[in-house]
Amino acid sequence: MYQRFDDTTSPEQGPPRLRALRQEMADKGFDGFLIPRADAHQGEYVAPADDRLAWLTGFTGSAGFCAALRDVAGVFIDGRYTVQVKAQVALDQFTPVPWPSNKPGPWLKEHLPPTHKMAYDPWLHTSAEVDAITQAGVTLVPSPNLVDRIWHDRPAPPMGKVIAHPLELSGEAHGAKRARLAAGLAEAGHSAAVLTLPDSIAWLLNIRGSDIARNPVPHCFAILHVDATVDLFIAAPKLSEIGDHLGADIRIHAPDTFLPALAALKGQVGVDTSSAPAIVSQTITAEVVAIDDPCVLPKACKNPVEIDGTRRAHLRDAQAMVKFLTWLDAQKPGLTEIEVVSALEGFRRDTNALRDISFETIAGAGPHGAIVHYRCTESTNRAVQDGELLLVDSGGQYVDGTTDITRTVVMGTPTREQCECYTLVLQGMIALAMARFPRGVAGRDLDALARAPLWRNGLDFDHGTGHGVGSYLCVHEGPARISRQSEVPLKPGMILSDEPGYYREGAFGIRIENLIVVQEAPPMGDNRDQLSFETLTFVPFDRRLIAVDMLSPLERRWIDAYHAEIAQKLDIQGPARDWLEAATKAL
Numbered sequence: 001m002y003q004r005f006d007d008t009t010s011p012e013q014g015p016p017r018l019r020a021l022r023q024e025m026a027d028k029g030f031d032g033f034l035i036p037r038a039d040a041h042q043g044e045y046v047a048p049a050d051d052r053l054a055w056l057t058g059f060t061g062s063a064g065f066c067a068a069l070r071d072v073a074g075v076f077i078d079g080r081y082t083v084q085v086k087a088q089v090a091l092d093q094f095t096p097v098p099w100p101s102n103k104p105g106p107w108l109k110e111h112l113p114p115t116h117k118m119a120y121d122p123w124l125h126t127s128a129e130v131d132a133i134t135q136a137g138v139t140l141v142p143s144p145n146l147v148d149r150i151w152h153d154r155p156a157p158p159m160g161k162v163i164a165h166p167l168e169l170s171g172e173a174h175g176a177k178r179a180r181l182a183a184g185l186a187e188a189g190h191s192a193a194v195l196t197l198p199d200s201i202a203w204l205l206n207i208r209g210s211d212i213a214r215n216p217v218p219h220c221f222a223i224l225h226v227d228a229t230v231d232l233f234i235a236a237p238k239l240s241e242i243g244d245h246l247g248a249d250i251r252i253h254a255p256d257t258f259l260p261a262l263a264a265l266k267g268q269v270g271v272d273t274s275s276a277p278a279i280v281s282q283t284i285t286a287e288v289v290a291i292d293d294p295c296v297l298p299k300a301c302k303n304p305v306e307i308d309g310t311r312r313a314h315l316r317d318a319q320a321m322v323k324f325l326t327w328l329d330a331q332k333p334g335l336t337e338i339e340v341v342s343a344l345e346g347f348r349r350d351t352n353a354l355r356d357i358s359f360e361t362i363a364g365a366g367p368h369g370a371i372v373h374y375r376c377t378e379s380t381n382r383a384v385q386d387g388e389l390l391l392v393d394s395g396g397q398y399v400d401g402t403t404d405i406t407r408t409v410v411m412g413t414p415t416r417e418q419c420e421c422y423t424l425v426l427q428g429m430i431a432l433a434m435a436r437f438p439r440g441v442a443g444r445d446l447d448a449l450a451r452a453p454l455w456r457n458g459l460d461f462d463h464g465t466g467h468g469v470g471s472y473l474c475v476h477e478g479p480a481r482i483s484r485q486s487e488v489p490l491k492p493g494m495i496l497s498d499e500p501g502y503y504r505e506g507a508f509g510i511r512i513e514n515l516i517v518v519q520e521a522p523p524m525g526d527n528r529d530q531l532s533f534e535t536l537t538f539v540p541f542d543r544r545l546i547a548v549d550m551l552s553p554l555e556r557r558w559i560d561a562y563h564a565e566i567a568q569k570l571d572i573q574g575p576a577r578d579w580l581e582a583a584t585k586a587l
Helices: 011-028 052-057 079-088 104-111 127-134 146-150 174-188 198-205 255-263 278-283 296-300 304-329 337-349 366-370 416-433 443-455 553-569 575-583
Strands: 032-036 065-069 073-077 095-098 118-120 140-142 192-195 221-225 230-233 250-253 268-271 287-290 362-365 389-394 396-398 405-410 436-438 466-468 477-482 495-498 501-504 508-511 514-520 530-535
Touching: 011 032, 011 052, 011 065, 011 146, 032 052, 032 146, 052 065, 052 146, 065 104, 073 079, 073 104, 079 095, 104 127, 127 140, 127 278, 140 278, 174 192, 174 198, 174 221, 174 268, 174 296, 192 198, 198 221, 198 230, 198 296, 221 255, 230 255, 250 255, 255 278, 296 477, 304 337, 304 396, 304 405, 304 514, 304 553, 304 575, 337 362, 337 389, 362 366, 366 389, 366 501, 366 508, 389 508, 405 416, 405 508, 416 443, 416 495, 416 501, 416 508, 416 514, 416 530, 416 553, 443 477, 477 495, 553 575
Parallel strands: 032 118, 073 095, 118 140, 192 268, 230 250, 268 287
Antiparallel strands: 032 065, 065 073, 192 221, 221 230, 362 389, 389 405, 436 530, 466 477, 466 495, 495 514, 501 508, 514 530
């Protein structure tokens, strides 16, 4: 599926749709309605049928929600989208609200009348979200989705085919995974666990789907029982190509039987209240026990087969990136963002191994680079001018691994200021890549390493330093990340991004991103039990932007060793080889 550049939303669409929603609210006696950027599976990316937030407001970011009240409509956005939201919504009707610094509960309490009814769709909010809002004194009322009642041309739900993910790529049969997790349920005294995250179910059953663009997952629900059997709730046509992969221990049911099956459960039922829709806990009549999704942590800790596959995928992807950068360096100022995105996707497809890109490619020229999750369209398409920075954040989905890489390059000759900012970001990326740390350390403990060079110069960036990455699964994967909010201890096999940045609104953006995998640290010193990172990404940095005089000797040695390893690892010939040899020369 090639990336499209049409404008899917506009600020003009919001006001009439908001008026229609408010009429629905009035007809039902509600004072407000919550519209999240979520589907029933709480995934980051949603199918067109579930993109209610974008349809109503025009805002297309991957996180956020709207609280539509009778006289105000707050659009809650985090630091990645403070610039984007102002361009996408009608600001005379929708009010951007910084989040999570502003919690929805207190905000609603302030803006609702003392006696009120705030409606929400229990399929689209977790129990944890509902509890946090009600604890602030807000009266929430479950309701059928009011947006769906006014969205008359809403697309049909996705019906993508499901395929088997073979043992030579998964590294563990789904029977062994089920037995391993079921043993954990038995030890905890649970009779079953409800699974609602598509990537969890895909990992557990060694299947992949195509219901969400860029993410190879199927829409489905599952119940894992203590005897290691699974009830899978999925539309039957999706399984027409799966053969006998699932086996007799996986019972197939229609999706509309999911709630009755929940109501029939006995014993202690585990539910991840931070990710399962609230209606799950509301429907279960047995004892509900709040647990972490049992698949999430095992899925994040890749086995040796998955890590080897990811290494292969990254080397294949690196060759495509080097050919792209070779092409890019031969272009003149005036090259457009759409031309950049299309060319890069073409080089990845030339590998004959690409299943899909792993997210919509970000190609931000000049001031567009300061929009953290910028997506170029026909109306925003901008040419890269001489002396401007171009930020390109992209990735590929291959059957053996998922890639995600960001490189910032200059078109022409950079200014000293651009080089200084770029080098500070690079120093932060290197500091995290070189880290050694005790077992038990979490992402929050390492986040400052990537920010310290920027902090010393009064600068910072308003997004996490790194996110988890799946194995031919979602490019954003929990539970671990490099962030001040992450308390999950890092474990061997976890694949994370290392992507500090710096953004100057209206001028430029810089981000440099490699993927890294947690490994046992090589013995040294007192041989303490420590972990470290192995770098998976092998693509040169733009040496024109490196202020060599700012680097420490250790940083210079790291860059030179990294570039030398790139030149050694990549089997690439022709003009791209010439470009690579020049790009990887010692500083």
